[in-house]
Amino acid sequence: MHVSLSNQLVLERLNMNYVQSLAKSPNLHYVPSIYGYAANSTEPPASDLQDAIPTIDFSLLTSADPDLRSKMIQELDMACKDWGFFRVVNHGVPESLMNMVLEKSKEFFDLTEEEKKEFEEKGRDFLKVIVHPEFNCPSKPLVLLEYSKRTREVTKGLLSGISAGLGLDHSYVERALKLDSGFQIFAANLYPPCPQPELAIGLPPHSDHGLLTLLINNGVSGLQIKHKGKWFNVNNDIPNSFLVNTTDQLQIFSNGKYKSVEHHAIVNNAVTRLSVVVANGPSLDAVVEPAYKLVTEEKCPPKYIPMKYMEYLEMQQGNQIGGKTCLDKIRA
Ligand SMILES: O=C(O)CCC(=O)C(=O)O
Ligand SMILES: [Fe+2]
Numbered sequence: 001m002h003v004s005l006s007n008q009l010v011l012e013r014l015n016m017n018y019v020q021s022l023a024k025s026p027n028l029h030y031v032p033s034i035y036g037y038a039a040n041s042t043e044p045p046a047s048d049l050q051d052a053i054p055t056i057d058f059s060l061l062t063s064a065d066p067d068l069r070s071k072m073i074q075e076l077d078m079a080c081k082d083w084g085f086f087r088v089v090n091h092g093v094p095e096s097l098m099n100m101v102l103e104k105s106k107e108f109f110d111l112t113e114e115e116k117k118e119f120e121e122k123g124r125d126f127l128k129v130i131v132h133p134e135f136n137c138p139s140k141p142l143v144l145l146e147y148s149k150r151t152r153e154v155t156k157g158l159l160s161g162i163s164a165g166l167g168l169d170h171s172y173v174e175r176a177l178k179l180d181s182g183f184q185i186f187a188a189n190l191y192p193p194c195p196q197p198e199l200a201i202g203l204p205p206h207s208d209h210g211l212l213t214l215l216i217n218n219g220v221s222g223l224q225i226k227h228k229g230k231w232f233n234v235n236n237d238i239p240n241s242f243l244v245n246t247t248d249q250l251q252i253f254s255n256g257k258y259k260s261v262e263h264h265a266i267v268n269n270a271v272t273r274l275s276v277v278v279a280n281g282p283s284l285d286a287v288v289e290p291a292y293k294l295v296t297e298e299k300c301p302p303k304y305i306p307m308k309y310m311e312y313l314e315m316q317q318g319n320q321i322g323g324k325t326c327l328d329k330i331r332a
Pocket of ligand 2 (some may be wrong): 185206208213263
């Protein structure tokens with residue numbers, strides 16, 4: 001049995017402050033078994049294949065030189081197809097802003113329980129904030145507002161490249177999925193040190209529901225992705241880069257050409273890990289279905305039924321985290 005020790009999604013099921021106070025407890029020498037997480041013990045340990053993870057140079061993706069641009073579009077297409085995971089460099093989001101977001105997120109976890117209540121009263125998980133199309137954060141920090149805007153721009157640029165890589169007009173995804181009112185969630189995950197990391201899991205395996213998720217962290221490793229049936233460590237990142245994964249709605253839209261990558265977070269017994277995630281999805285009222293150009297009646301029939309993104313989210317909420325069970329539910 002493994003225990004889930006992150007402070008994000010799992011908190012929807014555990015007592016919200018349980019993990020942090022548990023981690024701070026002077027008597028914590030072992031992982032209590034009551035919050036069990038059943039790991040697949042037949043799986044081999046994760047490997048390091050850091051260099052293989054593709055790197056996308058965002059500045060080339062938007063370059064005025066058509067050759068450079070089309071080469072990067074091709075690399076992006078391969079990255080989505082083969083990995084569902086890549087780094088993004090030269091994206092134009094200032095390093096100072098990224099560091100500030102990490103710093104402010106860390107400060108959030110240091111707030112008193114009383115101060116954190118402000119977030120709970122609004123009926124939200126206090127570590128997860130909807131930032132677009134409405135900015136729902138109670139205290140409206142400018143840094144978060146700016147980060148939300150800048151990461152949306154990067155997402156739009158990547159999706160324009162992805163649209164072209166799928167053989168569609170570069171603005172097709174933007175128009176079809178109404179990205180101007182795209183649903184964006186900001187989340188911070190804190191993983192305190194754990195005395196028995198081999199018995200624990202930070203965040204259980206799952207795929208994300210939107211189109212692209214952008215992740216940064218405080219330099220402590222812990223993210224692992226599943227690639228060709230095996231887990232891989234995503235070690236400390238190239239400074240100032242984003243880790244990006246393709247998610248459920250992109251798998252649907254691309255009719256399965258791109259896979260929503262399964263990932264999880266592990267913990268360690270020495271240092272606290274912090275990750276900051278921006279999940280970027282279609283508009284809540286956009287109907288997501290395989291792009292018409294990617295399907296043909298005989299050779300390539302649609303693999304998924306059309307569904308409003310909002311309805312997909314509702315379906316996912318009623319589901320236990322783990323695997324890709326929601327995608328399985330909407331197969332055509
Ligand atoms: O903390 C991480 O590295 C993973 C976080 C994650 O997968 C998520 O928030 O959906
Ligand atoms: Fe995730």
